[in-house]
Amino acid sequence: MSTTSDAYLRQDADAAAGMAKITAGDVNVHYGDKHALKGINLAIRANEVTALIGPSGCGKSTFLRCINRMNDLIEGARVTGLITLDRQDIYDRELDVVQLRARVGMVFQKPNPFPKSIYDNVAYGPRLHGLAHSTADLEEIVVTSLERAGLYDEVKDRLDEPGTGLSGGQQQRLCIARAIAVSPEVILMDEPCSALDPIATAKVEELIDELRENFTIVIVTHSMQQAARVSQRTAFFHLGELVEVGDTEQIFTNPQHKLTQGYITGRFG
Amino acid sequence: MQFLTLVAVLALMSAAVYRMGRGRAQALAVTGVHRLHSLPSYYGYYVALWCGLPAVLLIAGWLSCEPYILRALVVGALPPEAKALPAARLSLLMNEVRQLAASGDFRFSSSPIATAAAEQYRVLRANSFGAMAVIALSLAIVGGFYGMRSISPKLRARNRVEAAVKVFLVASSTLAIFTTIGIVLSLLFESLLFFDKIPLTQFLFGLDWSPQTAMRADQVGASGSFGAVPLFTGTLLISVIAMLVAVPIGLLSAIYMAEYANPRFRSVAKPLLEMLAGIPTVVYGFFAVLAVAPFLRNLGQSIGIPIASESALATGLVMGVMIIPFISSLSDDVISAVPDSLRHGAYGLGATRSETIRQVVIPAALPGIIGGILLAVSRAIGETMIVVMAAGLSAHLTANPFASVTTVTVQIVSLLVGDQEFDSPKTLSAFALGLVLFLVTLALNVVALHVVRKYREKYD
Numbered sequence: 238m239s240t241t242s243d244a245y246l247r248q249d250a251d252a253a254a255g256m257a258k259i260t261a262g263d264v265n266v267h268y269g270d271k272h273a274l275k276g277i278n279l280a281i282r283a284n285e286v287t288a289l290i291g292p293s294g295c296g297k298s299t300f301l302r303c304i305n306r307m308n309d310l311i312e313g314a315r316v317t318g319l320i321t322l323d324r325q326d327i328y329d330r331e332l333d334v335v336q337l338r339a340r341v342g343m344v345f346q347k348p349n350p351f352p353k354s355i356y357d358n359v360a361y362g363p364r365l366h367g368l369a370h371s372t373a374d375l376e377e378i379v380v381t382s383l384e385r386a387g388l389y390d391e392v393k394d395r396l397d398e399p400g401t402g403l404s405g406g407q408q409q410r411l412c413i414a415r416a417i418a419v420s421p422e423v424i425l426m427d428e429p430c431s432a433l434d435p436i437a438t439a440k441v442e443e444l445i446d447e448l449r450e451n452f453t454i455v456i457v458t459h460s461m462q463q464a465a466r467v468s469q470r471t472a473f474f475h476l477g478e479l480v481e482v483g484d485t486e487q488i489f490t491n492p493q494h495k496l497t498q499g500y501i502t503g504r505f506g
Numbered sequence: 507m508q509f510l511t512l513v514a515v516l517a518l519m520s521a522a523v524y525r526m527g528r529g530r531a532q533a534l535a536v537t538g539v540h541r542l543h544s545l546p547s548y549y550g551y552y553v554a555l556w557c558g559l560p561a562v563l564l565i566a567g568w569l570s571c572e573p574y575i576l577r578a579l580v581v582g583a584l585p586p587e588a589k590a591l592p593a594a595r596l597s598l599l600m601n602e603v604r605q606l607a608a609s610g611d612f613r614f615s616s617s618p619i620a621t622a623a624a625e626q627y628r629v630l631r632a633n634s635f636g637a638m639a640v641i642a643l644s645l646a647i648v649g650g651f652y653g654m655r656s657i658s659p660k661l662r663a664r665n666r667v668e669a670a671v672k673v674f675l676v677a678s679s680t681l682a683i684f685t686t687i688g689i690v691l692s693l694l695f696e697s698l699l700f701f702d703k704i705p706l707t708q709f710l711f712g713l714d715w716s717p718q719t720a721m722r723a724d725q726v727g728a729s730g731s732f733g734a735v736p737l738f739t740g741t742l743l744i745s746v747i748a749m750l751v752a753v754p755i756g757l758l759s760a761i762y763m764a765e766y767a768n769p770r771f772r773s774v775a776k777p778l779l780e781m782l783a784g785i786p787t788v789v790y791g792f793f794a795v796l797a798v799a800p801f802l803r804n805l806g807q808s809i810g811i812p813i814a815s816e817s818a819l820a821t822g823l824v825m826g827v828m829i830i831p832f833i834s835s836l837s838d839d840v841i842s843a844v845p846d847s848l849r850h851g852a853y854g855l856g857a858t859r860s861e862t863i864r865q866v867v868i869p870a871a872l873p874g875i876i877g878g879i880l881l882a883v884s885r886a887i888g889e890t891m892i893v894v895m896a897a898g899l900s901a902h903l904t905a906n907p908f909a910s911v912t913t914v915t916v917q918i919v920s921l922l923v924g925d926q927e928f929d930s931p932k933t934l935s936a937f938a939l940g941l942v943l944f945l946v947t948l949a950l951n952v953v954a955l956h957v958v959r960k961y962r963e964k965y966d
């Protein structure tokens with residue numbers, strides 16, 4: 238994985254222009270014998286929402302997990318190729334995974350608040366990384382994170398109640414607040430709304446749109462409408478390969494590839 | 507022998523009737539215009555139940571009443587001078603009569619009265635058995651006939667058999683529950699007898715335990731004193747030492763097994779660890795006596811601390827080892843039950859593995875772990891064999907782990923081993939101690955199960 242590999246040179250124009258926050262060059266992932274991702278080349282721009290779509294099992298989550306190296310936790314998973322964050326190889330030996338994950342936050346499919354108070358949930362990351370120098374500092378971080386996640390008004394009177402007692406949608410926004418609290422640069426979201434009802438979904442989508450101002454967001458979704466509503470760029474995966482990537486509008490109105498066309502018109506998936 | 511024959515005959519009849527019932531139902535199914543309600547074998551079971559069940563119930567009822575009726579009859583027929591005996595002597599006599607009748611050998615009879623009564627007892631019992639056999643067999647035949655007669659395509663044999671099965675299950679569980687209640691009641695009853703003689707406050711708060719009561723009024727130094735506090739503190743001291751060993755080791759090994767060990771190592775190490783729980787406690791007992799206690803005593807000698815050879819420390823250490831698998835196995839289960847999504851949440855925020863375990867996994871599993879520890883405590887308090895072998899007998903009120911102490915269970919054993927009168931406070935005090943032990947472990951179990959269940963609800 239040297240920085241002068243062919244894969245790196247094959248980055249698309251955005252990367253060359255230095256606009257890309259994250260680049261993936263010839264990324265392959267194997268789970269044991271299973272070849273789950275095949276030669277992915279993708280650039281993700283800063284301060285945009287990039288949606289990853291495709292039929293289930295096509296490797297969207299796998300790709301997402303490459304970006305914060307969560308695949309390291311899966312036994313038998315092997316990642317090759319080059320992934321950079323701000324032009325720095327994230328699989329480099331010198332790089333500290335723990336710091337990488339502080340820079341690249343993640344929101345999961347199922348809300349997974351810790352069985353702690355709402356306050357402690359949000360304060361967890363800042364405490365872990367020593368981001369607050371005083372309790373007042375910490376409180377400020379917690380409150381702003383909850384505000385940015387659009388949850389503060391709903392929970393401000395019960396910050397010391399357990400986060401697990403919130404509704405599903407509130408839990409997911411709590412998880413987003415928890416991710417924001419460590420001030421990451423990138424937020425990865427793996428089908429963040431799949432366990433939520435339509436109203437909670439609408440709230441989270443609205444939130445994603447606001448967060449774009451400060452964060453680079455990569456979201457996996459199985460809902461084409463959602464991809465269309467929240468994202469600026471869309472990447473379509475199929476059977477472990479990246480079939481097509483482009484501006485969301487173009488992908489949905491004028492897909493270049495027949496597979497993409499079939500998928501977005503609902504002929505399969 | 508006769509009895510076994512009777513049972514075998516009944517079983518054979520039921521089996522035969524089962525085949526007949528099934529055959530009849532099959533025949534109906536072939537010839538009849540109606541569809542059978544149930545499979546033919548259910549009709550077979552149905553008839554077999556009608557044949558066997560009434561007879562079995564009769565036998566059970568008969569056998570449980572027989573001794574009382576026979577006794578009443580034999581006592582009624584005794585000569586007046588025997589009838590006038592005090593109750594205790596009479597019961598002795600009846601015991602002899604029963605034994606004579608059972609052996610059939612009257613050479614060692616103590617008196618002609620006993621011989622005569624035994625003869626009568628034998629005859630009565632033979633008659634009683636004959637009558638029972640005849641009635642049971644006729645019941646079986648009548649029942650079998652009735653069952654066969656009622657076979658028809660409309661008969662809901664399957665549902666009836668189901669109902670019988672259900673009654674049987676309910677009866678079994680009722681029996682178990684009543685046994686428990688019976689044990690508790692007898693414990694309670696004997697304890698009340700004890701508290702009649704010794705005030706409850708003396709028992710619960712008294713600091714002196716020496717249960718030797720005087721056999722004769724003029725005996726010296728045997729007034730009997732039943733302050734159980736030294737026993738409670740002794741039990742507590744040994745349990746605390748045991749938990750100090752078991753909780754850290756058990757918990758840490760559970761964490762290692764659940765979070766770090768690779769599956770291959772785990773599949774070998776976990777059964778090995780759990781094997782500790784399968785070692786008979788008596789083996790732990792002599793391990794404590796023969797290995798740990800002398801070792802500690804010698805160690806104490808060489809560093810200048812006097813350690814009794816029956817020290818609370820040695821006993822507690824060994825008991826702690828015995829309890830390790832309880833804690834590790836239960837904690838392992840609850841730690842493994844913490845959903846991976848929580849771990850991923852922490853990793854995703856940049857937590858390291860040990861941070862994740864300390865700050866997220868253990869707090870999430872804590873209620874379950876505490877439940878496991880409470881169960882282990884109740885196990886430690888009730889543990890008998892190790893302490894009987896390794897702990898002392900004399901009740902010292904001390905918190906010194908190097909001294910010898912005694913426990914509630916040890917005292918119960920020593921009170922009830924050997925000859926005893928069941929109306930002296932000395933013997934009765936064992937029941938009071940048993941009651942206390944029961945109440946404490948019951949409370950611990952209830953709390954522990956409640957805590958564990960609460961925890962389960964959260965993640966299911």
Ligand SMILES: Nc1ncnc2c1ncn2[C@@H]1O[C@H](COP(=O)(O)OP(=O)(O)O)[C@@H](O)[C@H]1O
Pocket residue numbers: 268271273291292293294295296297298299300311
């Ligand atoms: N932990 C794993 N172990 C083995 N195979 C996996 C694992 N996770 C995913 N896979 C396989 O990799 C492929 C891609 O999975 P995934 O990335 O979860 O797809 P998606 O998120 O697009 O539905 C699937 O075929 C899946 O079976």
Ligand SMILES: [Mg+2]
Pocket residue numbers: 297298299427
């Ligand atoms: Mg997925």
